[in-house]
Amino acid sequence: MSAEATNPGAPLRKRGRPRIDLRRLGRVALLGPVSRDRLPDAIGHVAEAHRAHYPDADLAILRKAYVLAESSHRGQMRKSGEPYITHPLAVTLILAELGAETTTLTASLLHDTVEDTEVTLDQVRDEFGDEVCYLVDGVTKLEKVDYGAAAEPETFRKMLVATGNDVRVMSIKLADRLHNMRTLGVMRPEKQARIAKVTRDVLIPLAERLGVQALKTELEDLVFAILHPDEYERTQALISSWSGAQDPLTDIADSVRATLRDAGISAEVLIRPRHFVSVHRVRIKRGEMRGTDFGRLLVLVGEDADCYAVLGELHTCFTPVISEFKDFIAAPKFNLYQSLHTAVVGPEGAVAEVLIRTHRMHKVAEAGVVALGNPYTQDGTTAAHQAEPADGERADPTRPGWLSRLLDWQESATDSDQFWATLRDDLAQDREITVFRTDGGTLGLPAGASCVDAAYAQYGDEAHGCIGARVNGRLATLSTVLNDGDTVQLLLAQDASSGPSPEWLEHARTPAARIAISAWLDAHPDGAQGPHKSRPDAPRPQVQPADEPSGSRGRPAGRAPTVAVDTPGAPVRLAGCCTPVPPDGIVGFTVRGGSVTVHREECPAVARMRAIGRAAVGARWNTPDDRSDTPDYRVTLVAESFGRPRLLADLTEAIATAEAAIVSATVEPPSEQRVRHTYTLQLPDAAGLPGLMRAMRDVPGVYDVSRAQQPAATG
Ligand code: MN
Secondary structure, eight states: OOOOOOOTTSOGGGSSTTSOOOGGGSSOOOOOOOOSSSOOHHHHHHHHHHHHHOTTOOOHHHHHHHHHHHHHHTTOBOTTSSBTTHHHHHHHHHHHHHTOOHHHHHHHHTTTHHHHSSOOHHHHHHHHHHHHHHHHHHHHHHHHHHHOGGGHHHHHHHHHHHHHHOHHHHHHHHHHHHHHHHTGGGSOHHHHHHHHHHIIIIIHHHHHHTTOHHHHHHHHHHHHHHHOHHHHHHHHHHHHHHHSSOOHHHHHHHHHHHHHHHTTOOOEEEEEEOOHHHHHHHHHHHSSOOGGGGEEEEEEESSHHHHHHHHHHHHHHSEEOGGGOEETTTSOOTTSOOOEEEEEEOTTSOEEEEEEEEHHHHHHHHHGGGGGOOTTOOSTTSOTTOOOOOSGGGSOTTSOHHHHHHHHHHHHOOOHHHHHHHHHHHHHOOOEEEEEETTSOEEEEETTOBHHHHHHHHHGGGGGGEEEEEETTEEEOTTOBOOTTOEEEEEEOSSTTOOOOTTHHHHOOSHHHHHHHHHHHHHOTTOOOSTTOBBTTBOOTTSOOTTSOTTTTTSOTTOOOOEEESSTTOOEEEOBTTOOOTTSOEEEEEOGGGOEEEEETTOHHHHHHHHTTOOEEEEEEOOHHHHHTSOOEEEEEEEEEEOOTTHHHHHHHHHHHTTOEEEEEEEOOOBTTEEEEEEEEEESOGGGHHHHHHHHHTSTTEEEEEEOSSOOOOO
8 A cells, every 4th residue: 555645736747656757757868878788878768667567578679769760860959959869759758658569669769750850761661660660650640730730621631540540650649749748838939829729629639539648637737838827827826725734635545545454455545636727627617626626536456346345335434425426447438448436525524536446447547548559469568457348449449439430431521621620529529428239239429429320320321211210129219319328220211212301410419420411411402302201300200209108299099190192092101301290281292112202381392392393192181080981990010020220110111001000119129139019000991901910021020920919008
């Protein structure tokens, strides 16, 4: 156990052993003569930091890279007057301390040689191999992004492409930016502000996404000091004002240590000071600071199970603030972060926030992808603490899910300004959710994503034909916002004539969906004319969400509105785009397959249809009186089937073709791949029932259709 002294007056991030110390690197030793027998002193710091994470690392290649970098940069000076080589050395030391593997460090030492010296990429490839060459090339491309402001959006796309192929490129870029930010004081104020803004808008969100907390927090403080100097000073004064007082967290930490010792749980209990920006945020949130707000308790344990044991003890022996409890172990954040968060009330009534994690989780929390090791080696060069992939999204550490998505849609965005704007939106979202597909896969989506987003994430442009969704087994509108852990199944129309409606844009949160929908709408100014065109907030009226009581739309229970048209015998459907209900004026159009789609008269689709010469078909509502002279035959059928995409769409298609109207439908959550649909249907007469049941049985995947003993439940 380590009891940690706290001293809020000291630079914040220097306190606390587990915090990876980055600040002491500012002045890397100036260079002595390079000896053949030993590493030069400057690279010695790097070697030492690297060996701490990788005791068996081969240092020869680092030395070789250093020698090349030093000799090629010789004579170049930084604006501060220091030899240029101090920069790549500092960058490499940052990465070494975070636990980056040898290849990354080699490329980091060389990262500015191709851009700024006589060294060529071919030379790097010849001497250090393809991998190092690839990383150096990627960083060289990124370098141009920062200083080519005129073409920023376009070059940023290139930057993402470089990143997308290997996240280690971005690791180097982040460390490079951190060192440049630390040494920004020598620049003109306007230039400082410009660089700080790019750091704020792009580099910090990327550091967050990549889980590199240690870099992110320091970058945040550096940006804060440049862009908000007054607030920064105020925060600094606030922290100083507490530096003399006894830290109330110390007492709570002592109590926690005693509690865990009594419980026989081996744990380190540390006080982890907040960084400046974090203190500032807490002050804004609370209005005023409590003594316990300047830091948080960090409890480090050996095993995952110990985390919960600690939590149990804390919640038993202290009064927990339950609303503060979050389990990021069971449900890790998108950036690999895992911890338990809680807050407890200490002896004096002070509330202390507590983070509980294993040592492995702590390393990942601090260093994120940088600590994941070389993704291309299976052997010991990979960090021993490598995070296990929690799902398909995280299986490839070089290319996390969000990055794959960015790369996918950067190819489809033709307008770089649009790309830039949507990228910033995407990065501004603070969290991702994981939803499960019924085929066993997962989709990573930003928080707030709807079924529309899920459709485009899963099916790409095929999602244009999406007509509905099931969320956790229940029919849902496309506008439904998904929650972490939901199971989503998307229903696609089979005919190619359907397409997205403009309203979908209101429910699309992801750039991929927005770009695809916009592109489709631009290419189809007349809109879709398919029978499945729907708007997300209006389910097809024939299909009622399973959780909605029958009749809730203001019509008598069990009496779905029916329409008579002037084309006898043709199947009739109500258009999804305008969802007509009585007593709307309506008009029909014959569509592919001979069925008639009925729109409201004022629906824009009607004008478009007429404009292209499509003949209207007369249509009118069957009033209740009309219906009284036709037998009102209702039946409840249960369809048992194997779950598959489009099953619901195919079943409802079969039902509509048999001229039955769906009064209500219930879809039970799939169990062992089997799905049970229960439909209450209204037929013109009982004679149609055998044909209807045959048609439903003919739908692929359906293995039984039977009459239910009870009418379909409506809730
Ligand atoms: Mn650099």
